[in-house]
Amino acid sequence: MTSLFENYGRWDVELVSGNGTTVTDSEGKTYLDFTSGIGVCGLGHCHPKVVEALSEQARTIWHTSNLFKSTLQEEVAERLTQFSSGDAVFFCNSGAEANEAAIKLARKYTGKSKVITFQQSFHGRTFATMAATGQDKVKQGFGPMLETFVHLPFNHIEALEQEMDQDTAAVMLEIIQGEGGVHPATEEFLLTVEKLCAEYEALLIVDEIQTGMGRTGKPFAYQHFPLSPDIITSAKGLGNGFPTGAIIGKEKLKATFSPGSHGSTFGGNPLAMSAAKATIQMIFQEDFLKEVTEKGDYLTEKLNNVFSRWPSFKGIRHKGLMIGIEFSEEVAPLMAELRKNGLIVLNAGPNVLRLLPPLTVTRQEIDQAIEIWKQTLIQKV
Template sequence: MDAREILDKYHMNTYSRVPITLIEGKGALVYDDEGNEYVDLVAGIAVNVLGHSHPAVVEAIKEQASKLIHCSNLYYNEPQAEAARLLAETAPGDLNRVFFCNSGTESVECAIKLARKHTGRKRFIAFEGGFHGRTMGSLSATWKPEFREPFEPLVPGFEHVPYGDLEAVEKKMDDDVAGVIVEPVQGEAGIILPPEDFLRGLRELCDEYGALLIVDEVQSGMGRTGTFFAFEHDGVIPDIVCLAKGIAGGVPAGATLAREEVAASFEPGDHGSTFGGNPLACAAIVATVKTILDEDLPAEAARKGEKALRVLSDLEDDVEDVRGRGLMIGVEVGDDDTAETIRDEALKEGILVNVTSGDVIRLVPPLVIEDELLEESLEKLVEITRNAL
């Protein structure tokens, strides 16, 4: 049996997979077990910000694996110290305390617990279209009913309001709201950008009511939108920030950043993770963050994103919408079946794209993708899309 047959037989049926088996990747290219080459515009769902097998990440993993892979958080370790320092120094304001975990959903769980512990309050305001994870707390903050309903009752205290609607948020605010949790760009909802000054308005409402502003940067962070953190476009500083996906260049890792005053509410025993902050993952975090900063990849994402939107603008008269920020782009085609056809035809042409929110082609390529490769792939995608409509 090949990998597909084995996984179909033994793995739980939790994923709808594209019928190829990937075995190798270099930069923005990946290869399957039949020798086919693909331009990867999915990047592990916004994970491989440095592309595949980036030398800095590979070398960091090899070097650390030869010394110390895991020791638990009963002890200090040097890669964790360097990763914590690097993230704290990169984050604006006093977002200088870090908790390390292994995924985005864990980062959100930490944020929820920290907000409740710090404020002594129970309620949270989240947003329609929002996606924050699939564990019980993060799932409670997630909007999509088909994700939530099979697992109810979930964690009580979460209410959802329309994304971008400050008036709706204000109507729900009171002195029992622990926090407002928001994506600065909604990813799973189809790359939805908020109205101008939306995050600033949320910051003001949270300040007025004594609630915490929690920004979920799991998909939008690490330079993808043209700044290291997407919230920097709005000139606000959250109380808590959730990171994962691209933080370690493909190695499973996550982090929750918090302001000093907020983080001080946690005491030993309040929260923890066996694997979070392990030396191997933290070595990858350090290599990834340093490369993002040293090569000014947020600026590269902004520049390449503008170029990508110019190419895709040829579709504006044919599709519902073309939108994005940096290298976080969505093409809304208006029909679920058409979106799947575009994905499947792109696969045949050697391009990997992803469908989200039913009818949106999501494009989140590595930030290091070569200009020519990006442009050629998108021009081909424009042609495929026109033929599918």
């Protein structure tokens, strides 16, 4: 009997400790964690520099409020704008809150209501972000959705051209649809979105909740293309596991969020900012990001070799250390077998395995994971 709402399909595993890529459960069994808490612990579990920063801050002051100035907020905001196309930052506590704030900012700035998003997208579970999400399964049972959200086929330029009009406040998209199956946007599609947004005086919102913070080998995934979004949303990896989120917007938007227009009790609190500052200092280094790209290529090559002769294998999509492996069969049984053998992975829909290992994963750990894959597939034959 549990006193918790049963809204999570929990695995029968309780993780009680972690160090880097390795986690240990309550029975003493160890695993390689290739989920990073669903793309959160980019620096791995309990990274010493983040632990040190949090511990020091916890001994100083935990919370004030946003009525007071914050040097920590200023420092983190400066780094986020330095490594993005934005000029101003609002801090919150999660990806859903960041996307909610982005939608509010776009509608208030433009004075328009319609927001275009895409099928199979995922933007959150608040009412606005649920309405923005292009997956019916997250909306079932909650009654009518908020109006003025339109969902179009992803990467479909003609559909976008037909839908864009003077009533459009924003186009909101993921560079790679994570929850939707690890599907990347094409450069032609992204550049067309940006062009149409400029033409119709709409804002381009890029949801970098899962793809940002170095996950794809760049500070933000949109930077693989010649794009300049009006608003970027960030969370997950921003605090390496400590809850924090942010929107990064262009200078022209600053006056729109005037005093009293939007807020967050805990957003930008000292603990979150100390974790984010330590995380950014490590991830936004050129050599670190280069290694993410190289390790992603290394892991993908190894996986292709493992699966090349597997009958249900359809292919791999990846950018940096964001990897989707597609099969013609459901992957839940394979995930369970991998866990038994000491490797934790995710899915992205019924037929796609999703790998989001810590960005600090070593080549030795990748090789260990590959051996577990091989062992598991042999057992399934």
